[in-house]
Amino acid sequence: MGNKAEVKQKAKKRFFTLKVKMLIVAIVPVVVAMAAAMIVGALSLKGKIADQEIQTLVKYFAMLTIILIVLVTISIRLTLWGFVNSLNRTIKVLDSAAEGNLTVTAQPKDTARKDETGTLARHTNAVIKSLAKVIAKVGSTSDVIVAASEKLDKMTDQTRNASDDVARSMSDMANGATAQATETQSVSEAVMQIGEGIEQTNAAVQNLMNNADTMKKAGQAGAESVQDLGSISEKVKAQIAVIYQQTNTTNESAQEIHKATELIASIANETNLLALNASIEAARAGESGRGFAVVAEQIKNLAEQSNESAKTIEGIIKNLLEESEQAVKTMNTVDAIIGLQADKVETTKRVFDKVSGGLQVTIDGIESIASNTEKLAHARGQVMSSVESLSAIAEENAAATQETAASAEELAATISEIKDATGRLYKVADELTGELNMFQIYE
Template sequence: MEKNKVSFFNSIKTKITLLVIVSVLITTVLCMWTVIPLVEDSQSELIKSYMKDVVLVAGKNIDKEMEYLSAADVLSSESLGSVIGNVTVHNMESSYAYAVSDDGTMLYHPMESKIGQPVENDAVKQILGEISRGRRPETDVITYKFSGSMKYASFYVGENMDFVVVITADEEEVLSGSGIILKNSCYAACFILVLCSVFGFILSIRIVRPIRKITLIITSLSEMNFSENKLQAYINKQKDEIGVMGRSIDSLRKELVVMMKGISGNSESLFEASGALSTSSGETAIAVEQIEKAVSEIAQGATAQAQETQTATEDIILMGNMIEDTSREMESLRENAEKVRNAGNQAMDILSSLSSVNQRTKEAIQVVYDQTNTTNESALKIKEATDIISEIAEETNLLSLNASIEAARAGEQGRGFAVVATQIQKLAEQSNESARQIDDIIHSLIKDSEESVETMKEVRNIIGQQNENVIHTEHAFNNVKEGIDQSIESIEMIASKTQELDEARVRVVDVVQNLNAIAQENAASTEETSASAAEAGTTVESIADNARNLNEIAKQLEENVQKFIME
């Protein structure tokens, strides 16, 4: 019972009491939140109306006295003091009345120091501004801020607009009544809260009491005690939902008692029947197991035979695929060898043509070489001729010089000879210069010719070596061609043998496939028989297991039924 004890904070009684308290608090706060502003507004309007009436009466009294007395007498501080000195808002210490002339001079004020001084209130200055513009403001109540606090002020402007009577009061004091109302409301709310809390606590006790009793009844049922409980009569008398719940629980208890008695009677019969079924199913399971073992051995042999046959078939098919691949590769090899032979023949033709071209090139190089040597020899002969010309030109020059000397000696008779000697000297110098230029050209030609001769020697040697390489290459290609021809003959022979092997492979595959089909049919039939036997064995074992389980369930059912207290 201790473990079913509910803590104070989890108790329904506590929850109901808290629900009542929270509801009252929320209601009170909402009421005060909505009512207090309305009260303040109502009180403010009431005070404004009262202040307006008071200032209106005081102002009318002043106007009435001015009908009989002069304005100076009526508006003197003594006269105004007797009229408005005691005019205030009832029970408000901050309230007082004062009067201001139309030019802003303070006519009367409770503080004598302010009498005769200019008015300081901006709100009153605005009223005086209206008067100066010839407009008489209607009697009203205004609010303004003075010395840091809000004030209410009601004013009255005389009929001749020569004075203004003002009654003022602090807003804080005007609305002080709402604070009293708020405090009284709080007291009332506290009282209601306490009263409702007590009521809620008492109500929760009345609600929780039958719940506790029905909890005891349910706890007794959970302990397998289905005997009649003394508390049930109390619960059945309840008229609320708890009573309905209790009567339903009592009806359920009675039905369970009847049911458990029937179960108790049938559990013994079930225990005996399950024992007999367990014994017979065990014997049947042993017999089926022996049959299954024999069939399984036969099935294993047939399956092994089928697997070996299948393996042989797969190996032969693999061999066939390999033979087919070999045939394809041999055909590809034969085609490639044929292509290589054709390429070799073309290479031989090209080498023959290259050898012929190379021979002609060699002959042409030899001709160029001989011609270059001839040109070189001619250049040397020309050089010898230019040397002779140079020597002749020098001797001619000396002769012309001697002729010029002799002509000079001859005087006037040798002048013509001197002219001829001069021309001969010029020709000798030109010949000498031309011979020198020809010598330079011949020298350059001989140098280039010698280089050409050396180059042609190297080219002739290279052409000779190239010709030898072409001859060697031609011999090598002849050997390759002979090898390719022999390879093609061997490939054709292998292809023929491979074709014969493939035909034999096809015949073997047909035989092995027929053998495999027969082995598979035998294995399938044996496996079906083994599966049927295994299924029968499984069924019998399942029956035996179920019988044993049923026996255990009957035993547990009997033990569980014994736990119920019926009386």
């Protein structure tokens, strides 16, 4: 408001100075003419000009001068009246503009004037128009600044929150990187242990291959033994069949002997009866039959011995038959056992074949394990190298994250300063908007 009053005061001073200059320009010719007329009149009164015509001319000149003065005065008055009115109207426009009303303009009749007031009116319109554009532009810019300040304030809040999150994340990352370096060292140690385990596994696999090869050879030998056992079982079975046949033959012979023994026993009994009868008859004959009695006694003894021998043979034959029957039963059992043994041998042979095939698969698997173990050992070396690189990277990451965390803290401080500056900018823009509200402009 102080600037507007100062501008208004300067405009009034310039207008007053312009009016004084115009009056001086208008009055000087009149004063000169009046002075000339007065000089001529004075000279004529003193008689210095004797000629009557000159005196008459002087009178006419004096009258003309008076008329000219009157006309000039009237013209000046009219000119000054129009000039002053135009200036007053222009000044009112400037006063309104100074008070903030930029919707007013100088009247067309004032802008159409060809004199200084017309120029002033046109320049006044141009200034008001330019000022209105500037005020509108400043108002728009102020609104943009206010909106941008609000948005920037929100963005700084978000950025500060994000910066805080980043700082926390960086701190967590730094801790994580440190932990990662520690874990990487642990991984390195674990990989070393894995390497030792791989070496032990490799040695165990080698021993396993040796044992598997031994088992394979033993399996082959077992298969051959089973094959031989099968052949022997077949031979034993054939021999048992022969023995079985011979035992049956012996049993049949024993039956025949048993029959013959029964016949001998029967004959011995009859002989014993005959000897008894002969003894009785010899006793009847007395002394003459004594020799016959001795023979009869001998025959009786022989019959009894034959009977005893027959009984002994009968016992032997009986035992032989029982043993033969038991042998037949045993051979039948043995034959069944040998048959079962043959089945078991065949089953064992198939098992050995499967075991042999399984051993081959196992050996192939062990060889594959050995190959994979070698690859694993090679991979362990690469992993160890990668772990060492990872450890170095983890240490670098830890240092970098710590530096980034420090930068994030500095960024947070800078954002706080930006927020404060944004608050001040918003306050200034709001005050500017309040100042611009006093101006009235066309939309």
